[in-house]
Amino acid sequence: MRVGLRTIVSLALCAAAAGAAMAHYAIDVIGDYALARDSYDHLGHGSRELVTGIALMVAAYLAAHGLRICCEIAVTNRTRLLRPMLPLRETVGLLSAAVGASVAIVPAMEYFDGRLDGVPVTGFADAFGGSIPLGLATTLASATLVALLVYAIARWLIGHRDSVSTIIGTLLGRMQGAIRPSGYDLVAQLVTPRRRRTPNALRLSKRGPPAASFA
Numbered sequence: 001m002r003v004g005l006r007t008i009v010s011l012a013l014c015a016a017a018a019g020a021a022m023a024h025y026a027i028d029v030i031g032d033y034a035l036a037r038d039s040y041d042h043l044g045h046g047s048r049e050l051v052t053g054i055a056l057m058v059a060a061y062l063a064a065h066g067l068r069i070c071c072e073i074a075v076t077n078r079t080r081l082l083r084p085m086l087p088l089r090e091t092v093g094l095l096s097a098a099v100g101a102s103v104a105i106v107p108a109m110e111y112f113d114g115r116l117d118g119v120p121v122t123g124f125a126d127a128f129g130g131s132i133p134l135g136l137a138t139t140l141a142s143a144t145l146v147a148l149l150v151y152a153i154a155r156w157l158i159g160h161r162d163s164v165s166t167i168i169g170t171l172l173g174r175m176q177g178a179i180r181p182s183g184y185d186l187v188a189q190l191v192t193p194r195r196r197r198t199p200n201a202l203r204l205s206k207r208g209p210p211a212a213s214f215a
Helices: 005-034 046-076 088-117 132-159 161-178 183-191 199-206
Strands: none
Touching (some): 005 046, 046 088
C-alpha cells in the first residue's frame, strides 16, 4: 500500500508554503545586516500571515485525513495493519516540488505586498530582498530545511501508523465496552415492573403451613 498522490501533493504544498514564509522572514533579517539596501524594509508583509495560514490549513487537513485513515484501519482490521510506503521517487518528487514551489512563492509574496502597499515591485532583485544570490540562497536553504522536516514528520507518522491504529482500536474497544448493557437490555429493565415485597408479605412468607384439623 503506497501513499496516494493527493497526500504527496498536500505534503509538498504544506512544505512549500511553510518554507516560503520562513525564507521571506529570513531574507528580511539577513538583509538588514548583509545588504546596504534591503527592499523588504519599505513594505508591509501581510503575505507572510497569508502563506503561513495556508500552510497551517493544509497541515490540519493532513492531520485530520491521517487520523481518519487510522480510525478506519482500527475498526475494519485490527489484526493485520498495512504499512504504507514512501518510495525514493515519491520522496525526491516531494522535496523537489516543495523547494521549487518555495522559490516561486517568495517573489510572489513580495509582489503581493507591493500591490497592497501601493508600491509595485518592479525588479526581480527587489523581490528577493535586494539581492538575487542572497535571496535565492536563503530561500533554497530555508525551503530545503522545512521540506526535510515535513518529510521526516510524515515518514515517522507513516512508519508508526500501525501503533497509532492499535491505540485507536484499543480506545474504541473500551468505548464500546462502556456502552454495555445494550439498548435492548436497558429497555427491558426500564419497562419490566419490579414487584415490591410489602412487610405483610415478608411476615406471611415466614409462617408455616396451617395446622390440619381433624373432625
